[in-house]
Amino acid sequence: MSPEQVVLPYSTWPSPISTSGVARSGLRLGFPTTLGDEVWWTEDRPTEGGRTTIVHRSADGTHHELLAAPWSARTRVHEYGGRSYAVVPGEGVVFTNFGDQRIYLLAPGAEPRPITPEPELRAGLRYAEMTVHDGLIWCVQERHHPDGRVSRSIVSIPLHGEAEPRERVSGSDFYASLTISPDGEHLAFVCWNHPRMPWNGTELRVTRLSDGSSWTVKGGSAESVLAPQWRDERHLYLISDWSGWWNLYQVEIHGTASQALYPVEEEFAGPLWQLGALPYAVLADGSLAVLHGQGDLRLGVFDPGSGVLSDLDVPYDGWDPVLATDGHSLVAIGYGPTLPRSIVRVDTMTGQVEELRRDVDVLPDTAYLPRPQAVEIEGRFGRPVHAFVYPPSNPQARGEGAPPYVVFVHGGPTGHSTSALDLEKAFFTSRGIGVLDLNYGGSTGYGRAYRERLRRQWGVVDVEDSVAAAEWLAGKGLADPERIAIRGGSAGGWTVMAACCASSAFAGGVSYYGVSSLLPFNETTHDFESRYVEWLVGPADPALYGSREPLGRVAGVTCPMLLLQGLSDPVVPPAQSQAFADALAERGVPCTYLTFEGEAHGFRRAETRSAALATELAFYQQIFRA
Template sequence: MVEIAPCGTWSSPVGAADAAAAGGGVQWVDLHRGRPWWAEGRPDEGGRVALVRDGQDLLPPPWNARNRVHEYGGRPWAVLETPDGTRVAFTHWDDQRIYLFDPDDPRPVPITPEPGRRHGLRYADLVAGPGGREVWCVRETATGDARTDVRRDLVAVPLDGGAPRVLAASHRFMTGPRPSPDGRHLAWIGWDHPRMPWDGTELCVAEVGVPGHRVLAGGPEEAVCQVEWDGADLLVLTDPDGWWNLHRVDLAGRSVNLAPGPWELGGPVWRLGNRWFAPLGRGRHAVLRANRLAVLDERSRTVTDVDTDLPVWHAHLAAHDGVVVGSAAGPLAETAVVSLDLSTGELTAHTAQDTGVPEAYLPVPVERVFTGPDGDVPAHVYPPRNPDFTHPDHERPPYLVHVHGGPTGRSLPVLDLDIAYFTSRGIGVVAVDYGGSTGYGRAFRERLRGQWGVVDVADCAAVARALADEGTADPARLAIRGGSAGGFTSAASLTSVDTYRCGMVAFPILDLAGWTGTGGETHDFESRYVEGLVGPWPQAADRYAERSPANRVDRLAGPVLLLQGLEDEICPPEQADRFAAALRGTGLPHAYLTFEGEQHGFRRAGTIIAALQAELSFYGQVFGFTPPGVPVLELRR
């Protein structure tokens, strides 16, 4: 029997612990000798990243296959065929060194030197070097005490523990070191401040051991995001026409778009080592078109979607002998490591997909397009869903506007137990792809140039108001939530529009001036990102000050919940500390929760549980309902 009860008071089998258990996820999927390998986050093991081969853990705790390069980390492992047999190289979080071990007898030994300062040398984007005697990768070196005091090289690390040698040092940022099949050439991608890798990068090639390099593709307004060798040619994902398409480029720089079209086959390089395509042979390639698996055929110059039970694939593609391996998810299925035999259509899952939560309690996203001030605004709407409850006829549900990070990111229509935690209790969620999001071409991405804190705020508000106007959401119970850049948009919204009653702001940017290269309150990778998002510094200093939520605390539209990891180097706690201090004594209800041992984004089960329960209690106190079984969050004034 269905019970009639106010939204927010519904009991639900989706617990915060369920969301925490799902919070790790799989990543860095690959194939070796036909067997899938991957890395896997373990919230219940302190947030460490485990290394897995064909379903079997290779390294026990406390080994943690993760690194700090760009602070977001990059591909942390590679399988190598050496004169002594198969070996695995991986980066260990605690000291950031590269370790080597035999997968059949895992006893890791370090092969890079111990740095003179903690995490002073960091490595990522590991690949096998020619001959099986080296691992090639990106190396970061801390050169001073400031967060921006970092130098990067592409290096060859001998497996015998010898001194690394520099392969290239062409740009401030580099990724994708790829040795040619004959070992004579090295290809990579590089870029410099103030550009971000989705703005403009260069595809470089050099003869190994010969100084200098040539640029074959890319530029200030063209972003190469992946490169792989195919014989003597290079396969390159780049966007000279405004869309990430796959090109074939020869060593003379001649380029052919293999299947031109207004579709995105690539994505933003937030972490080093993602793979949006994998060659299948005979002119065919597995690709991701807007995160759906597809096959590109060079002869017909077509891209054909592949229908699978899990429609959303992530950028960890590998292929061998007609089998594609990666990680995929669906609206009612968590991300799993899967392999797909393209000849038979058989999809095999290598990791568990069952959350233990009956499907009837999981939200089904509805893809919609709303109208914003600058045009279309795509979004995924997650209405409340619980077979045991419905709300009274006179009540409309509260809604949370979820803002993705980046801001050069996007939302995907996949199962997210964080969202289900709210929807199964009668609270709707809408995830907005505001102007600046990826997946819709360069022109859409560049709507945010100079307009961060304006376009994103307006698009999110337009979606919220549309849901309220059509009767889907309660206009008096709208909230906004987000982390990182999403935290900025949430805070900027709460201090500039009157759409929302309250908001949750996690590990946020709050003072734009502190996020400049001279501000010292962020890491090197993004230290000049805001120049493209807001304007040149210091010429546009007034604009930075006006758009910074830290300078508009007196304009907050309603209560705010702040969440912050204390070891965050991307959005350090200094800004959240100051914002919380400014709230004290204002009379506005607020809470500020900090978490030891957490970096950017929460990885530990205890943190995820505490954050979700606090957020639900917060909404209950602001919107006027009492969620059952949740500790009451203390709000200060």
């Protein structure tokens, strides 16, 4: 305790981290590409309606924003999108424009020129994960039919001219990770079908381009295979969870000689929510730059010949699974508790890093930033539950007694939280509100068995683990048991509502665009997740769903709630939040329901994020009686 600190009520401490500062930060740096000394990546513009631009860093180190407003390089394939551009050496970039979802070629000094045709339905043909090979753009195409059906295929599109996309592979519900062999004779890709999600079971398939014949190389209904890359013309690297962990493998293109290259109880990849992620990279000397670990992923170099994996000594604690290389230069997105997500160039021989771009331009004094502590909580039946604890941190103020805490619940639910610097968390901790970021059972990063705890148990295991987290905070004396709240978005919003229905452990709940009712959700959500609930809860059954969903158990809610919702959300439609708010109002439970025009699934506009954060803080100050 510093003698300069004054005693102030928790949640009212003075902080330099403002709502507008948080809202304007978070550029969502993504999907780097590197060729020699040049680097490209995507950036969001929160102050420009949340659009996404492409940034080019030239060999002399200058940065150029390639897309001016209103252009936005963002694909809606699977609604979660992914890699939306590809570099065409010497000719510029091709990208998917958010408004109409057509592919455009942006040549140096020119205006974007459309390459794909205007679809029958606006934005009815969508493209993602583009790669350019021999004058053709290869990508995943998603077609929205007038009758509401959605189909997908792998197509090739001439870079020049006005030819229609040529269908190369079809027949599966979903495609990802397409890659062409070095000799140009084969196409490898990952595919899967309803009702599976890509972390449940996928297949790695290869198509001979000369005659279109295809075969399965690895994978199936109970094995998740991800991210194939060519070792040579006859062999592929890949990630598979056949052992129970997403590990690195090598296989011959006809499925023979499958070999686990580094079997270990660690993950080498994350869940395939977005297309185009690359969790490892093949270097020119035959070694692999890999990400691996439990929870946060470390960066290392793996030598397939010797079987040795050596971690690089770098100042970043974790990395996003979007590595980029031209064989020699490695570019990645690293982060740490006090280091914002950053585009960095890494020398894989020495570990030397060069920071190219930060997600946050100006950081507050690090004394206002919390230092996360990874903890393991004992859940129900002795189950270990993973979390990060962020205590209140402020050099000017301190409180008396145990502070209030908020349990953060991530979305997905098949996803996970990391220890990356997050100014949104620091906004609260610097004001005297602690945060516990929960990786409940069902989260990724800790193996398939941990992930599958949530199978048919959504609304049970996630709720039990959330309650266990609150009880752990109170039992350890870290939090005032009367002042623990819970907040989450999307699937995390479901858990917030379900936990407030089932337990009195929380003083209040905050749901961002959460799911409250399963049958309407199944009928109205987008195709990618339209069968997800079958795995999470079970086949459609009104009795089962009613016993599990928050709307069916709303009578158990006794604490105040705050619901926030985008009115253009295609994933969790506004009716989900509206129905829960109406049910609370009928029972006289205090509830604030705040909606935002033009916002979809995940708020992108600076003004929306600022307003939501200010409202959330005011809600906590009220329920914590600051």
